[in-house]
Amino acid sequence: xxxxxxIKNMNTFKKEERLCSKKFVDLLFKNGSSFLLYPFRLTYLxxxxxxxxxxPFPVQVVINVAKKRYKRAVDRNLIKRRIREVYRLQKANLLxxxxxxxxxxxxxxxxxxxxxxxxxxxxxxxLQLALQKLSTLLVPxxxxxxxxxxxxxxxVPSDITKLDSIQFSPKNTSSHESH
Numbered sequence: 001x002x003x004x005x006x007i008k009n010m011n012t013f014k015k016e017e018r019l020c021s022k023k024f025v026d027l028l029f030k031n032g033s034s035f036l037l038y039p040f041r042l043t044y045l046x047x048x049x050x051x052x053x054x055x056p057f058p059v060q061v062v063i064n065v066a067k068k069r070y071k072r073a074v075d076r077n078l079i080k081r082r083i084r085e086v087y088r089l090q091k092a093n094l095l096x097x098x099x100x101x102x103x104x105x106x107x108x109x110x111x112x113x114x115x116x117x118x119x120x121x122x123x124x125x126x127l128q129l130a131l132q133k134l135s136t137l138l139v140p141x142x143x144x145x146x147x148x149x150x151x152x153x154x155x156v157p158s159d160i161t162k163l164d165s166i167q168f169s170p171k172n173t174s175s176h177e178s179h
Contacts, residue, residue, distance in 0.1 A: 010092035013084060019062040019107060028107040037130040039114025045107040058099040061108040079112050086124045094131040098139045
């Protein structure tokens with residue numbers, strides 16, 4: 001089985017991978033499902049492309065950071081840049097291979113709902129968990145483990161609930177409660 005050129009060059013984030021169409025964005029938020037894995041909310045919609053349409057990438061993604069939470073564009077752009085880089089490095093094993101093997105396509109929104117500008121290492125860990133959860137929702141679990149080439153060091157840790165219970169919020173939250 002030879003992989004298409006798009007799968008071979010996985011360490012890129014091209015225009016075709018970005019969700020730019022207003023029609024698809026509206027469809028994603030109207031009909032899509034979502035889950036929250038702090039500091040991300042992922043909204044996704046599996047879809048079947050038109051018969052004559054060829055899609056080199058199985059996922060189209062849009063990355064959002066709320067202007068309500070981060071007023072300064074510099075802060076929003078920093079967070080989006082970090083998320084894009086983390087997504088670019090993790091998409092191949094966690095999303096593209098399972099979706100290509102099961103011939104599925106996906107519209108995806110990654111919304112940052114965190115209250116702090118986290119370092120890239122923390123975002124990488126949390127986005128990895130979120131993408132693993134997404135791939136298990138889309139592809140049957142037994143098919144995912146038997147057919148994909150995800151290295152064992154990237155598997156979901158057995159103590160995932162312990163990781164999710166870690167609090168990374170600011171220590172002084174009393175000022176937020178009074179507003």
